[in-house]
Amino acid sequence: MPEAPEVQTVISTLASQIKDSTIVDVTVYYDKILETEDFVNKIKGQSFLSFSRIGKYLIFTTEKYDFVVHLRMEGKFYIMDTFPKDLKHIHVIFHLDDGRYLCYHDTRKFGRMALYDKVDNKYDCPALKNVGWDVLDDRFNAMYFYNKIHKSNRNLKTALLDQSIQAGIGNIYADEICFMSRLDPRSRCSRLSKKDCEKIVEMTKYIIKGAIKAGGTTIRSYTSSLGVTGLFQLQLHVHTKKDEPCEICHNKIIKTVIASRGTYICTHCQKRK
DNA sequence: AAGTTCCCCTGTTAGC
DNA sequence: TGCTAACAGGGGAACT
Structure with missing residues (x-):
């Protein structure tokens, strides 16, 4: 997707x-x-x-x-x-x-x-009309994100998928962002600190930029008329890794459901707030 | 107002 | 083996 x-x-x-x-x-x-x-x-x-x-x-x-x-x-x-x-x-x-x-x-x-x-x-x-700042826009920053979510009772993953807050994150990157931020996607937004938001925004930009670079690399091998699918190879850390060992702590990655989306978490590395 | 559920689709997978 | 049912998922409408 x-x-x-x-x-x-x-x-x-x-x-x-x-x-x-x-x-x-x-x-x-x-x-x-x-x-x-x-x-x-x-x-x-x-x-x-x-x-x-x-x-x-x-x-x-x-x-x-x-x-x-x-x-x-x-x-x-x-x-x-x-x-x-x-x-x-x-x-x-x-x-x-x-x-x-x-x-x-x-x-x-x-x-x-x-x-x-x-x-x-x-x-x-x-x-x-219902779309927030693009994730790579400078206006999507830690304070903006904190102000948008800190009174919310929803969980972190739901906020990351909410395109009216910031636009561009889907199910795969939401999991990767939570992993890289060391936060459990089930964490309540209202319990997240400004520091957490800084980390989340930093990791979001880092992951999205990295993936765009990877996509740009892959696309060069395309033969011209074959198609424009946007597929690329990106190293995933948790998404799709059910039952595999976390590369940091080697505990098993679990799969659960959040907001009716398949969600992958290392419950050892990712803190639930 | 904020948050949740349903619906749109069809290829794939699970279950019998 | 062959069938059906369940499932997946982004976003907008409808609902609580």
Whole structure:
């Protein structure tokens, strides 16, 4: 499931591949993907001028619009030199002026795309009205995070996954952030100190930046038309490591459920507050 | 107001 | 072996 680093990889790759391409036609096979009215007619004739990311949202800016995409769990873009033969799971195809096709592929059909009038500050885009600062934005800092959570009765993991506080963390990185911060994700937010928040924010930025670097490294081995999936290899410390020994203390990592998300914890290294 | 639950989907895995 | 049921998960709507 793409989180901020994977989305960054996707947007960077697309920027290098389709910048200044013009959309001459759009074929839609599953229109629930499209959230705004008259999407196809509006986007026809528009060109991909600039590319940005806030949290897990991809933002393609054209002459008139911000074209906003959320990949949710399994959304992927493929660039094809010829019209795809296998249309299974392909829901939207953008025909580009140079003859290539930008294909949106999504097995679970959870992804969404929308078109809004272009704005200078992307945080003002209606698609992002409930989205907090991107995790790499300087405004996502320790005091901001502390002020957002210190009166909350929720647990730490729920706060990390709450995109209205900070945007870009998904289930995998939430576990990794808690591990690196040595805090149990079940800890109550109201019991966390400013020091804890400093550590959490520091580790969040460290992990996300590291993952973006890893993604950037991996992407170079891609052959051009094969696709833009944003997959990358990152060394995980706890997530998916059920029953494996913690690399620090060698106790078994446990799996539990928090906020209906599978959650991995080293209960020895990660303090529950 | 804050927090929780349900729902959207379908490939994969567990259970019989 | 082959079937069905349970499960996974991001985010928004609906609900408490």
